[in-house]
Each structure stands twice: as C-alpha cells, then as structure tokens.
Amino acid sequence: MPDPTANLARTLKPKTIVVVGDKRANGYMWLRNNAEFTGDLYSVQVDPTEIPAIEEMGVKNFTSLADVPGEIDYVLCAVPRQIAPRIIADCAARGAAGVSLFTSGFAETGEEEGSALQAEIGNIAREAGLALIGPNCMGLYNAKLGVRQSGEQLTGAAGPVGFISQSGTHAINFSLTGAAQGVRISTSVSCGNAEVLDVPDYLDYLTDDADTSVIAMYVEGTKNGRRLVESLQRAAAKKPVVVWKGGVTEAGARATQSHTGSLATSNHVWDAVVRQAGAITTESLDDTVDALKALLLCKPTTGAGMGLLAMTGGQSVVITDAFVRAGLDVPLLTEASYKELASFFNIIGGSYRNPLDIGGTIGFGGQQEQLQRLLDILDADDNIDALAIELASGFMARRWQADPSSLDSLLDQLVAQRDRSAKPLVTILHPGHVEEIAAQARARVVERGLPVFHSFERAAAALSKAVAYWRSRDAASAT
Amino acid sequence: MPSKTSESTADIIATAREQDRTILSEVEAKQLLAEAGVPVVEARLAKDRDEAVAIAGELGFPAALKIVSPQITHKSDIGGVKLGLADADEVAAAYDAIIKAAKAADASAKIEGVSVQRMADAGIEVIVGMTTDAQFGPVLMFGLGGVMVEVLKDVAFRVVPITERDAGDMIREIQGFPVLEGHRGADPADIAALQDLLVTLSSFIEAHAEIAELDLNPVFAYADGAVAVDARIVLRSPQDGTTSADGA
Numbered sequence: 099m100p101d102p103t104a105n106l107a108r109t110l111k112p113k114t115i116v117v118v119g120d121k122r123a124n125g126y127m128w129l130r131n132n133a134e135f136t137g138d139l140y141s142v143q144v145d146p147t148e149i150p151a152i153e154e155m156g157v158k159n160f161t162s163l164a165d166v167p168g169e170i171d172y173v174l175c176a177v178p179r180q181i182a183p184r185i186i187a188d189c190a191a192r193g194a195a196g197v198s199l200f201t202s203g204f205a206e207t208g209e210e211e212g213s214a215l216q217a218e219i220g221n222i223a224r225e226a227g228l229a230l231i232g233p234n235c236m237g238l239y240n241a242k243l244g245v246r247q248s249g250e251q252l253t254g255a256a257g258p259v260g261f262i263s264q265s266g267t268h269a270i271n272f273s274l275t276g277a278a279q280g281v282r283i284s285t286s287v288s289c290g291n292a293e294v295l296d297v298p299d300y301l302d303y304l305t306d307d308a309d310t311s312v313i314a315m316y317v318e319g320t321k322n323g324r325r326l327v328e329s330l331q332r333a334a335a336k337k338p339v340v341v342w343k344g345g346v347t348e349a350g351a352r353a354t355q356s357h358t359g360s361l362a363t364s365n366h367v368w369d370a371v372v373r374q375a376g377a378i379t380t381e382s383l384d385d386t387v388d389a390l391k392a393l394l395l396c397k398p399t400t401g402a403g404m405g406l407l408a409m410t411g412g413q414s415v416v417i418t419d420a421f422v423r424a425g426l427d428v429p430l431l432t433e434a435s436y437k438e439l440a441s442f443f444n445i446i447g448g449s450y451r452n453p454l455d456i457g458g459t460i461g462f463g464g465q466q467e468q469l470q471r472l473l474d475i476l477d478a479d480d481n482i483d484a485l486a487i488e489l490a491s492g493f494m495a496r497r498w499q500a501d502p503s504s505l506d507s508l509l510d511q512l513v514a515q516r517d518r519s520a521k522p523l524v525t526i527l528h529p530g531h532v533e534e535i536a537a538q539a540r541a542r543v544v545e546r547g548l549p550v551f552h553s554f555e556r557a558a559a560a561l562s563k564a565v566a567y568w569r570s571r572d573a574a575s576a577t
Numbered sequence: 578m579p580s581k582t583s584e585s586t587a588d589i590i591a592t593a594r595e596q597d598r599t600i601l602s603e604v605e606a607k608q609l610l611a612e613a614g615v616p617v618v619e620a621r622l623a624k625d626r627d628e629a630v631a632i633a634g635e636l637g638f639p640a641a642l643k644i645v646s647p648q649i650t651h652k653s654d655i656g657g658v659k660l661g662l663a664d665a666d667e668v669a670a671a672y673d674a675i676i677k678a679a680k681a682a683d684a685s686a687k688i689e690g691v692s693v694q695r696m697a698d699a700g701i702e703v704i705v706g707m708t709t710d711a712q713f714g715p716v717l718m719f720g721l722g723g724v725m726v727e728v729l730k731d732v733a734f735r736v737v738p739i740t741e742r743d744a745g746d747m748i749r750e751i752q753g754f755p756v757l758e759g760h761r762g763a764d765p766a767d768i769a770a771l772q773d774l775l776v777t778l779s780s781f782i783e784a785h786a787e788i789a790e791l792d793l794n795p796v797f798a799y800a801d802g803a804v805a806v807d808a809r810i811v812l813r814s815p816q817d818g819t820t821s822a823d824g825a
Contacts, residue, residue, distance in 0.1 A: 319712060320712055323710065323712035323713035323714060324736075355599075355600065355790055355811045356706060356708055356790035356791065356792045356809065356811055357706060357794055358704075358707055358708045358718045358792055359708035359709075359790050361718060361720075361726070361730055361732050362708045362710060362718065364710070364712070366732075366734055367710045367713055370734035371713055374735050374736055374743055574742075
C-alpha cells in the first residue's frame with residue numbers, strides 16, 4: 099500500500115490549493131482564509147447559487163475536481179459528511195497529494211454512522227496514498243505561503259515554530275497569541291480525528307523540516323503511544339519539543355491488580371513519557387507560548403544561575419522568590435564582581451548581593467552607562483548563567499508614553515547586550531495598572547526579538563523549562 | 578540464586594496458564610525474577626511442617642512464613658503471615674497456625690503450602706513496579722515505600738525499555754530522594770544498585786509480554802545493594818490481552 103506520509107511534504111508546502119464545497123453560510127471562510135495564498139487557488143462547487151459569489155472573489159470555479167488543471171497539492175474539503183467519501187475518492191482519482199477535512203460528524207460523535215464514514219474515507223485515502231488530514235479539523239497554516247486556518251492569522255512573516263494540534267481552536271489561538279509575543283509559526287497542522295495521519299507523522303515531518311527549529315504540540319491522547327515515544331525521542335534530540343497535554347484522560351474502568359497500576363494515572367504516565375523523550379511539558383496556552391519564548395528567543399543554557407535585576411527593593415525580593423520557586427538558583431556573585439560593584443553602586447536605597455536592586459543606580463533607566471557596567475559585570479561573572487531584568491511598568495510607563503525614546507534606547511541597549519553575550523537575557527514587563535501602555539511597550543520589546551514575560555513567575559517557569567530541555571539534551575548526547 | 582525447586586520461566590507461566598491463574602505466587606514470581614537477575618530474598622515453598630523447618634534451617638533465621646494459596650490474596654489480613662521466627666520451634670508452630678488460619682478463613686481455598694524465607698535486614702523501603710498503560714504499554718514505577726507511596730503518591734514512571742540514565746532520573750525525580758541520599762546521618766542507599774535493579778527489570782519485562790503487572794513491594798535499599806523482599810506478578814489474561822478481574 100502506498101505511504102500517505104510520502105505525500106505530506108507536498109501537502110504542507112502546496113503550490114496548488116482547491117477548496118471544495120465552500121459556501122455563503124460559512125462566509126466562504128476557506129476561500130477567504132486562503133485569499134493571500136502565493137500559489138494557484140481554485141474552487142470546486144456544484145451549487146449554481148454559490149458559484150457567482152465565488153467567481154466575484156476572483157477564484158476560478160469548477161464543478162468537478164477532475165476539471166481542475168495541473169497538479170493538485172492540497173484540497174480543503176468542507177462538504178457535508180455524506181458526500182465526503184465521494185470527494186475523497188475524487189481526490190484519490192485526481193492524484194491529489196493531500197486533503198484536509200473541515201467536515202465534522204465522524205468518529206468524534208461516537209455514533210455508528212460517523213465512525214463508519216470515517217473508516218470509509220480513511221480506507222480510500224490509505225489505498226491511494228493520499229495524505230488525509232483530519233477529519234474534523236482546521237487544516238494547515240503556513241504563513242510564508244499564505245495558507246491559513248483563520249483569516250486572523252498573519253501571512254508573510256513566518257517563524258521557526260512547528261505546531262501540531264488535536265484542536266483547531268488551540269492551533270489558531272496559539273498562532274495568534276504566539277505571534278503577538280514574538281513566537282511565529284513555520285507550519286501548523288490541526289489534525290482533528292487523525293484517521294490516516296497521526297501526531298507522530300506530523301512530528302516526524304517537522305523534525306526533518308529545515309524551516310522548523312522548535313516544535314510544539316497540543317495533544318489529548320494518542321492511538322499509538324509507542325510510536326509517539328519514538329518520534330518524540332528523535333525530535334527532541336534534534337530540536338526543542340514542547341508538549342501541551344490537554345485533558346485528564348483516566349484509564350477509567352481498567353482493571354488493575356497491582357499497587358503500581360492503581361498509581362499510574364494517565365497524566366502521570368504522559369508526563370513521564372515526555373520527560374523520558376527529552377521534551378518539555380506545559381499545561382496551558384500561556385505556559386506553552388512562554389516556554390517557546392525561552393527556547394526560541396534565548397540563547398541555550400544548561401546552567402541555572404540567575405543574575406536578577408529589579409528596579410526596587412520589593413521587586414528584588416519577589417523576583418528572587420519566583421526564580422527560586424521555579425527551581426533556578428540565585429547565587430552569590432564572584433569576589434571580583436563585588437569589588438567592582440562596590441566602586442560605583444549606589445547602596446542608598448539599593449543593593450547588589452544578587453538580586454540587584456538597581457533603580458537608584460541607573461536612574462530608573464536614565465543612566466544607561468551605569469546599566470551597561472552592571473550588565474557587563476554579570477556577563478563576566480562565572481556564577482551567572484542567565485539574566486532577567488524588570489522593565490518596571492509601574493514606575494516607568496508614563497515616562498515611556500511621554501518620551502518613547504526613553505524605552506527605545508533602553509531596549510536597544512538590551513538587544514546589543516543579548517547579541518554580544520552568550521548568556522540568555524529575559525525581560526519582565528508587568529501589565530500593572532497601565533495595561534494599555536504596557537501592551538504598547540511590550541510590542542516594542544517583541545519587535546526587537548527580545549523575550550518579554552508578563553510576570554516574574556511566568557519568566558521563571560519558562561526559563562526553568564528551557565534549562566531542563568538543554569540539560570536533558572546535553573545528558574542524552576553525553577551517553 | 579535459583580532454588581533447588583527451580584522451574585524455568587516458561588514452565589512457571591505455563592503452569593499458571595494450565596491452572597487458569599493470572600496471579601503468580603510469591604515463590605513463583607521470585608523464581609522468575611531471580612532467573613532474570615533481579616535480586617530477591619529467596620522464598621521456597623514448604624508443603625508440610627517438617628519441610629518448613631528444614632528450609633528455614635537452610636536459609637537461616639529469623640525466618641518469615643506466608644500462606645501460598647491462589648484464593649487468598651490478602652495474606653496478612655487472615656493471619657497468613659508470621660514474621661521474625663527465631664528458631665525451628667517457632668517455625669513449626671507458625672506453620673501450623675498459618676494453615677489453621679487459612680482453613681478458617683476460606684475452607685474451600687486450595688492451600689499449596691507456606692513460603693519460607695529468611696527475614697531480610699531492614700533497609701530503606703522502596704517500591705518498584707510495572708503496569709500496562711492503555712496508550713504506552715508497559716511502564717515502570719519507582720517510589721519510596723510506606724507513607725510516601727500510600728499517601729503522597731510520590732512515584733516516578735518511565736516507559737519500558739529504560740536506559741541507565743532513565744533509571745537514574747526516576748530515582749532522583751521523586752520528592753523523597755533526600756531520604757535515599759542519607760537523611761540525618763543515615764547511610765546513603767546504593768543508588769547504582771537500585772538503578773541496576775530497574776534496568777534489569779525493564780529487560781525482563783521487555784522479554785515477557787505476557788506479564789501485565791508487577792509489584793516489588795517492598796524493595797530494601799542498603800548502603801551496599803538492594804533486594805526485593807516481596808514480589809507479585811500478574812499475567813495478561815490469555816484471551817484478550819487484558820488482566821482478569823479476579824483477585825484483589
């Protein structure tokens with residue numbers, strides 16, 4: 099039997115897309131989602147009441163897949179479920195590389211007819227080697243090619259994150275939330291019921307995809323756990339992999355006669371699987387985006403020694419609490435560092451033991467040459483592996499608003515620091531009472547490619563996960 | 578340390594199948610494990626009082642005796658376990674008491690005899706086990722014994738097969754790891770021996786797809802070495818690959 103994964107590369111980087119069954123009732127969403135597609139976009143629709151509006155969009159419509167000219171790489175199918183087998187058969191006969199089914203009402207319903215229909219389309223696709231995505235999914239997102247799951251998604255500026263999702267909503271939300279924080283996507287697949295192609299198939303593809311340097315996924319379960327473990331292991335040895343596991347899927351009525359069996363809840367085992375494979379577990383959308391920021395926008399580190407920079411005494415204490423609770427260290431600096439700090443640090447209303455309470459010394463950002471001395475000391479300090487600095491929105495937001503250059507020059511300085519140093523640098527910008535100004539300020543941090551977090555706790559959790567990944571990869575390559 | 582009554586692994590499993598059992602006796606489970614190189618406190622089956630006394634004399638005192646009956650799974654609840662037996666007289670008396678208690682608890686139970694072993698020196702109690710996960714297949718578990726596992730569920734899992742590094746990660750992952758490192762001046766446990774035990778067990782499980790679940794509870798960890806004091810093995814039911822619902 100031909101291998102559907104052999105057609106996956108062509109499907110995920112299509113030159114020709116055909117949308118089958120798009121209609122007014124859903125706002126022609128699939129043609130609109132793909133209006134900026136860089137290749138050839140066609141429609142197949144037999145309903146004469148729908149065709150004029152489709153052609154008004156400038157899309158050539160055919161009444162059969164057989165009539166579409168040239169090679170077909172990716173078919174987006176939105177027909178009712180009873181018609182789905184016929185369309186899948188047409189895709190197979192026409193030699194299309196792949197198809198995704200937005201159509202739902204299959205095995206996810208738990209009823210007999212839906213399950214039978216799903217098995218039927220699966221068999222047609224498997225026999226033809228057709229890369230069938232879904233059913234019951236939102237298909238593909240490839241920003242560079244303009245293939246989208248939602249009209250909200252960006253086109254053009256792609257990133258290096260590959261995303262696999264068993265939920266269409268999470269695929270879209272991740273791409274939007276991530277992009278707003280500097281985490282952009284190369285390829286995203288919403289894999290739905292995964293009748294033919296399952297999570298490991300997409301994972302294998304992304305592992306070898308040159309456009310993808312970090313992989314994340316949202317999964318609720320798997321049909322073939324052993325294969326997933328192998329794919330995860332192979333992927334995590336090459337690139338960071340983040341697994342957001344949704345749902346507490348208890349084994350339920352499973353009979354167990356051992357003590358071990360009664361303790362092995364499904365999520366406990368999932369966590370172990372991810373850790374064993376050398377990947378990272380996350381628990382929410384924000385958690386996932388944060389972890390990717392730390393993996394993508396920070397230089398890799400296996401060291402946990404944090405150099406912490408906060409603007410006031412109170413913040414120095416709680417930034418330390420956050421990083422220590424996340425399992426990272428806040429070590430003393432070297433004697434050489436202390437000696438140099440003692441020569442200029444303003445200890446009236448400040449301290450430098452680590453954490454460094456620096457507001458007074460750097461004029462809350464106004465005295466950048468002082469900040470540079472501090473950054474250089476931490477950069478040279480052997481006890482320090484990574485830096486975290488508070489962008490104190492509580493005090494500074496009004497000044498940033500009144501004088502945007504005050505923030506810009508500070509950020510430019512941090513970008514230069516990041517570029518010259520081997521140590522990762524994260525920033526924290528709390529929304530505080532100035533949410534809108536903070537959001538604007540955050541956008542300016544993001545556009546410079548610096549990782550910015552909403553809280554000390556989120557920054558600490560993300561960095562801790564990144565350190566765990568790089569350590570595990572280090573240990574794996576050492577054995 | 579295979580005993581003189583040693584049957585091969587295949588024979589033990591075949592016997593259980595013939596008798597329509599999915600649960601192996603402690604004696605059988607330990608023979609299987611010993612053959613695979615997993616350190617266990619040797620247990621032998623005594624079919625009468627004299628044999629119990631003879632075995633105890635051979636294995637050494639203090640001795641422990643436990644009822645062996647497929648129908649009796651909660652051995653200590655019915656008075657089927659006697660520990661710390663100092664000499665031959667105590668073993669003889671314990672044998673009689675156990676058989677009497679077993680018959681009183683379940684007159685129809687088939688009594689194979691009594692398992693006899695030497696009491697292991699006390700060590701740090703850990704639990705090692707294996708179960709079959711619906712999605713991932715056989716998984717290994719490691720944890721500290723007693724309250725740590727009962728109440729806090731402080732355990733670590735890995736999918737079989739595991740590497741030596743995985744074994745080390747499992748041991749260090751549990752919250753109670755400092756206990757193994759030698760808490761308050763106590764001797765640290767032999768981590769390498771625990772690691773070996775886990776890796777050997779992983780190979781054993783990989784080689785025996787017919788095993789559905791396994792508990793080594795407790796395992797005693799010493800400053801030098803580790804040994805499984807009790808063992809329980811549950812076989813897959815032959816028809817459908819799932820465990821049967823009898824027993825505990």
